[in-house]
Amino acid sequence: MDLNTLWFILITVLFVGFFFLEGFDYGVGILLPFLGRNDRERRVIINTIGPVWDGNEVWMITAGGASFAAFPSFYATLFSGFYLALVLLLLALIVRGVAFEFRSKLDSPRWRGRWDWIIFAGSLVPALLWGVAICNLLHGVPVDAKMTYVGGFFTLLNPYALVGGVATVALFALHGAVFLALKTDGDIRRRARAFASKLWFPATGLVFLLALLTALMTDVLPRLGYDPGVVPATAVVSLLLVRYFIGKEREGWAFILTGISVAFNVITVFMGLYPRLIVSSLDPAWSLTIYNASSSPYTLKVMTIVALTLVPFVLVYQAWSYWVFRKRLTVESYLEY
Amino acid sequence: MNALLLARWQFAITTVYHFFFVPLTLGLSVLIAIMETKYVRSGDETYRKMTRFWGKLFLINFALGVVTGIVQEFQFGMNWSEYSRFMGDIFGAPLAIEALLAFYIESTFLGVWIFGWDRLSPRLHAAVAWMVAIGANLSALWILVANSFMQKPTGYVLRNGRAEMADFWALLGNGHVWVQWPHVFTASLATAAFFVAGISAYHLLKRSRDLEVFRRSFRWAVAYGLIGTVLVILVGHTQAQYMTRIQPMKMAAAEALWNTENPAAMSIFTIGNERERKDVFAIRIPGLLSFLAHNRFSGAVEGINNLQDEYVQRYGPGDYVPPVAISYWTFRIMVGAGFAMLLLLLWSLRAVIKERTLDSPRLLKYMLWAIALPYIANSTGWIFTEVARQPWIVFGLLRTKDAVSPIVSAPEVAFSLVAFTVVYGILMAVDIYLLKRFATAGVPEESPTKAPAEAG
Numbered sequence: 001m002d003l004n005t006l007w008f009i010l011i012t013v014l015f016v017g018f019f020f021l022e023g024f025d026y027g028v029g030i031l032l033p034f035l036g037r038n039d040r041e042r043r044v045i046i047n048t049i050g051p052v053w054d055g056n057e058v059w060m061i062t063a064g065g066a067s068f069a070a071f072p073s074f075y076a077t078l079f080s081g082f083y084l085a086l087v088l089l090l091l092a093l094i095v096r097g098v099a100f101e102f103r104s105k106l107d108s109p110r111w112r113g114r115w116d117w118i119i120f121a122g123s124l125v126p127a128l129l130w131g132v133a134i135c136n137l138l139h140g141v142p143v144d145a146k147m148t149y150v151g152g153f154f155t156l157l158n159p160y161a162l163v164g165g166v167a168t169v170a171l172f173a174l175h176g177a178v179f180l181a182l183k184t185d186g187d188i189r190r191r192a193r194a195f196a197s198k199l200w201f202p203a204t205g206l207v208f209l210l211a212l213l214t215a216l217m218t219d220v221l222p223r224l225g226y227d228p229g230v231v232p233a234t235a236v237v238s239l240l241l242v243r244y245f246i247g248k249e250r251e252g253w254a255f256i257l258t259g260i261s262v263a264f265n266v267i268t269v270f271m272g273l274y275p276r277l278i279v280s281s282l283d284p285a286w287s288l289t290i291y292n293a294s295s296s297p298y299t300l301k302v303m304t305i306v307a308l309t310l311v312p313f314v315l316v317y318q319a320w321s322y323w324v325f326r327k328r329l330t331v332e333s334y335l336e337y
Numbered sequence: 338m339n340a341l342l343l344a345r346w347q348f349a350i351t352t353v354y355h356f357f358f359v360p361l362t363l364g365l366s367v368l369i370a371i372m373e374t375k376y377v378r379s380g381d382e383t384y385r386k387m388t389r390f391w392g393k394l395f396l397i398n399f400a401l402g403v404v405t406g407i408v409q410e411f412q413f414g415m416n417w418s419e420y421s422r423f424m425g426d427i428f429g430a431p432l433a434i435e436a437l438l439a440f441y442i443e444s445t446f447l448g449v450w451i452f453g454w455d456r457l458s459p460r461l462h463a464a465v466a467w468m469v470a471i472g473a474n475l476s477a478l479w480i481l482v483a484n485s486f487m488q489k490p491t492g493y494v495l496r497n498g499r500a501e502m503a504d505f506w507a508l509l510g511n512g513h514v515w516v517q518w519p520h521v522f523t524a525s526l527a528t529a530a531f532f533v534a535g536i537s538a539y540h541l542l543k544r545s546r547d548l549e550v551f552r553r554s555f556r557w558a559v560a561y562g563l564i565g566t567v568l569v570i571l572v573g574h575t576q577a578q579y580m581t582r583i584q585p586m587k588m589a590a591a592e593a594l595w596n597t598e599n600p601a602a603m604s605i606f607t608i609g610n611e612r613e614r615k616d617v618f619a620i621r622i623p624g625l626l627s628f629l630a631h632n633r634f635s636g637a638v639e640g641i642n643n644l645q646d647e648y649v650q651r652y653g654p655g656d657y658v659p660p661v662a663i664s665y666w667t668f669r670i671m672v673g674a675g676f677a678m679l680l681l682l683l684w685s686l687r688a689v690i691k692e693r694t695l696d697s698p699r700l701l702k703y704m705l706w707a708i709a710l711p712y713i714a715n716s717t718g719w720i721f722t723e724v725a726r727q728p729w730i731v732f733g734l735l736r737t738k739d740a741v742s743p744i745v746s747a748p749e750v751a752f753s754l755v756a757f758t759v760v761y762g763i764l765m766a767v768d769i770y771l772l773k774r775f776a777t778a779g780v781p782e783e784s785p786t787k788a789p790a791e792a793g
Contacts, residue, residue, distance in 0.1 A: 047452065050448070050451070050452055051448035051449060051451065051452040051453070052445075052448055053448075054403065054444035054445075054447065054448055055441065055444045055445035055448055057407075057444070058436060058440045058441050058444050058445075061407060061410060061436050061440055062433065062436040062437055062440070062441070064410055064411065064414075064436075065410060065429065065432045065433035065435065065436040065437075066429075066433045066436075066437075067429075068410075068413070068414065068421065068425055068428070068429035068432055068433065069425070069429030069430045069432065069433040070429070070433075072421055072422055072424075072425020072426060072429055073422055073425070075414045075421055075425060075429070076414050076418035076419070076421035076422045076425065076742075077418070078414065079411060079413075079414025079415045079418065079421075080414060080415055080416075080418035080742040080744060080745055081744070083415055083742075083745050083749055083753075084749060084752070084753075086411055086415055087415075087752070087753040087756060087757075090407060090408050090411060090757075091756060091757075091760055093404060093407055094404040094405070094407070094408070094760060094764070095404075095760065095764075096404075097400055097403055097404035098400045098401060098404055098764055098767075098768075100400070101396055101397060101399075101400035102397075102400070102767060102771060105397070105771050105774075105775070106771075148743065148744050149744060150744070295425065295426045295429065295501075295502075296426050296496070296497075296501040296502065298501070298502055298503065298505075299426045299427070299429075299430055299501070299502045302430060302502070302505045303430055303433060306430075306433075306434055306437065306438075307433075307437060310437045310438055311437070314437065314441045314445075317441075317442075317445055317446075318441070318445050321445050321446075321448060321449050324449055324453055324456050324457065325452065325453075325456065334455050336451060336452045336454065336455075
C-alpha cells in the first residue's frame with residue numbers, strides 16, 4: 001500500500017471520528033429545545049456533552065488540517081469552491097461554541113432561551129452542510145481541468161445532496177437521542193428513549209432513500225459491484241437493529257449500533273470515492289485524486305510518522321475523559337454551570 | 338474593491354480579532370495552573386478561590402479564541418487557495434500537527450477541567466490544568482512554525498510548481514521560530530499579568546469581599562508581569578536584530594529609513610512622504626539605529642530605496658516597499674506600549690514591596706486602564722509583522738496578489754467579510770459585557786469543594 005492510500009485511509013478515519021463524535025453532540029444540540037422542559041433539564045442535556053464537545057470538534061479541525069497537509073489541492077479546491085457553504089458552517093460553529101459557554105452566565109430565561117435556540121441552529125446547520133458536502137464529493141461537482149470549481153452555491157443544493165443533508169441530520173438526531181438516553185436518568189432518559197424510537201423510522205427511511213439514490217445517481221454501484229460487500233450492509237443492518245434495543249431499554253447497545261451505522265456510512269462514501277477525492281461532473285479525468293492532489297512523498301512520510309505516533313495517545317486520553325464522566329446525569333446531580 | 342483587497346481585509350480583521358483572545362488564553366492558562374498547584378500543595382483556600390475566580394474569566398475568554406481559530410484554519414483554503422496549493426506541502430504539516438498534538442490536548446483536558454471539580458482528586462485536577470496550559474502553548478508554537486516559514490522560508494525545494502518540504506527539522510529549527518515564539522509567549526504572560534493586575538486593582542480600590550484573593554493576585558501579577566515584560570523587551574530586541582538580517586526591508590520600513598546610512602540615525606518622530614520616499618519632518622538621534630542593529634555606534638543599516646533596487650535585481654521589476662507609515666507607526670505603538678507597561682510595573686513593584694498598594698489609588702486606577710496596553714501591543718505587533726512583509730505572502734517566494742483564490746468573487750468575499758465582522762462585533766460586545774460582569778462581581782460565595790465523588 002502506498003502512502004497516498006494510507007493517507008486516504010487516515011482521512012477517512014478522521015471523518016469517521018468526526019461524524020461519530022460530533023454526530024451525537026450535534027444531535028443533542030438539535031434536540032435540546034425539544035427534550036428539556038425547564039432550565040435545569042436543559043442544563044442536564046447540555047452537560048451530557050459539555051465536557052466533550054470541544055474535543056469532538058477537534059476531529060473536524062484535524063480532518064481539515066490533515067487534508068491540507070496530505071492533499072493540499074483537495075483542500076484548496078474544496079474550501080474555495082464550497083465558499084458560501086463554508087461561511088455558513090463557520091458562522092454556525094462560532095455561535096454554537098460560544099453559546100455553550102455564555103448560556104448559563106446570566107439567570108434571565110430570555111437570555112438562556114435565546115442561546116438554546118442558537119445551540120439548536122448551530123448544531124443543525126453544520127450537520128446539514130456536512131451531509132450536503134460529502135454527498136456532493138461523491139455525486140460529482142463541476143471541476144475543470146485546472147482543479148478549479150466552476151459551479152456556484154446552488155450547484156451544491158441538488159436533490160441528491162439535499163437528501164444526503166437531511167438524512168445526516170436525521171441520523172445525527174437519532175444518534176444524539178440514544179446518547180442522551182444513555183447518559184441521563186429519570187424523566188429525561190425516558191423522554192429521550194421515546195423520542196429515539198419515534199425518530200427511528202424516518203431516520204432509517206431517509207438513510208435507505210439515500211442508499212437507493214446513491215445506487216441510482218452515482219457510480220458507486222458499478223465501482224463496488226452489485227454485491228457491495230460487508231461495509232454498506234453493516235451500515236444499514238446496524239440501523240435496523242437499533243429499534244429492537246431501544247425497545248428493550250438497552251441504550252448502550254443502541255448507541256453502539258447508531259455509532260456503527262454512522263461510521264460505516266462514512267466508510268461507504270469514502271470507499272465509493274477511492275482513489276478520488278472530488279469527482280468532476282465535467283470529465284472523469286478532471287477528478288481530484290489521491291495522486292494528483294497530494295503532497296510530496298517526503299511530506300506524506302513525515303506526516304505518517306507524526307500521525308501514527310500521536311493518534312493512539314489522543315484515543316487514550318479522550319477515552320479517559322469519557323470514562324471520567326461515565327455517570328448518568330439527573331436533575332439532582334451536581335451540575336457545573 | 339476587488340476580491341484581493343477584500344480577502345486581505347478579511348484576513349486582517351479575523352486575525353487581529355482572533356489574537357485578541359489568544360494571548361490571554363496562553364498566559365492565563367499558565368498562571369491558573371500555578372495557582373491551582375499552590376492550592377494543592379498548601380491547602381490554602383485563597384489559592385482555590387483565585388483558581389476559581391480567574392478560571393471563570395479564562396473560560397469566557399477561551400470560548401471566543403477557539404471558535405475564531407476555526408475561521409483561521411479554513412480561510413487559507415477559502416480565500417487563499419493558490420497559497421494553499423503552492424504552500425500546502427509545507428504549511429499544512431505544522432497546521433495538522435498543531436491539531437493532532439495541541440488542540441486535542443487543550444480541548445479534551447479543558448473539558449475535564451471545567452466539569453471535573455467533583456470527579457477528580459485535587460492533585461489530578463491540577464495536573465489537568467497543566468495539560469491545558471501545555472496544550473495551548475504548544476499550539477502557539479506550531480502555528481508560529483508555520484508563520485515563520487512565511488517570514489523566512491527554509492528547508493524547502495521548488496519543484497512541480499510549488500514549494501515542497503525538503504527537511505522537516507529545518508522547518509522546526511528555523512531561527513525565526515525561536516525568536517518569534519518566545520516573543521509571543523512572554524507577551525502572553527504579560528497580557529495575562531496585566532489582566533489579573535487590572536481587575537485586582539479594581540477590587541483593591543473598592544475594598545471588595547475576599548480582599549486577600551486580590552491582594553495576592555495583584556502581587557503575583559506584578560511579579561509575572563515583570564518577568565514577561567522584561568523578557569518580551571529583550572527578546573523583541575533580539576528579534577529586531579535578527580529581522581534586520583533576514584528581512585531588512587521590514588526593519589527599514591519600521592524605522593522609515595529611506596536610504597542606507599552608516600552610522601544610521603534612529604527616528605524618534607517622522608512625518609514622511611511615502612510617494613516620494615523622503616522625510617517631511619523628522620527628529621532623529623544619530624548613530625542610535627546602528628547601535629540597536631549592531632550593538633555599536635557604527636555600521637550600515639540598509640534603507641528602503643537601496644533595498645528596492647537590490648530586490649528589483651534579484652526578483653525582477655516590481656514594487657517591494659511595504660506600506661511605510663503603517664509599519665512605522667504600528668512598530669512604534671507596540672514598543673511604546675511595552676515600555677509603558679514596564680514603567681507601570683516598576684511603580685507597582687515599589688508599592689508592593691512597601692506594602693502600600695492599598696493606599697495608592699492613583700496607581701490602582703492606572704493599572705485598571707493599563708489592561709488595554711498589552712492588547713494594543715499584541716495587535717500592532719501582528720499588524721506590523723504581516724504588513725511590513727508585503728508585497729510578499731511568503732517572503733521571496735510568493736506574492737500576496739498571486740495567492741488569492743481565483744474563483745471566489747468580490748461579492749462573495751464581501752458577504753463573508755460583512756457576516757464575520759458583524760457576528761464578531763456582537764460577540765465581542767457580549768464577551769466584554771460578561772467579562773466585566775463576572776470580573777466586577779468578585780469572588781462568588783460558594784459551598785466549599787465537595788470531596789471527590791470518585792477518583793477517576
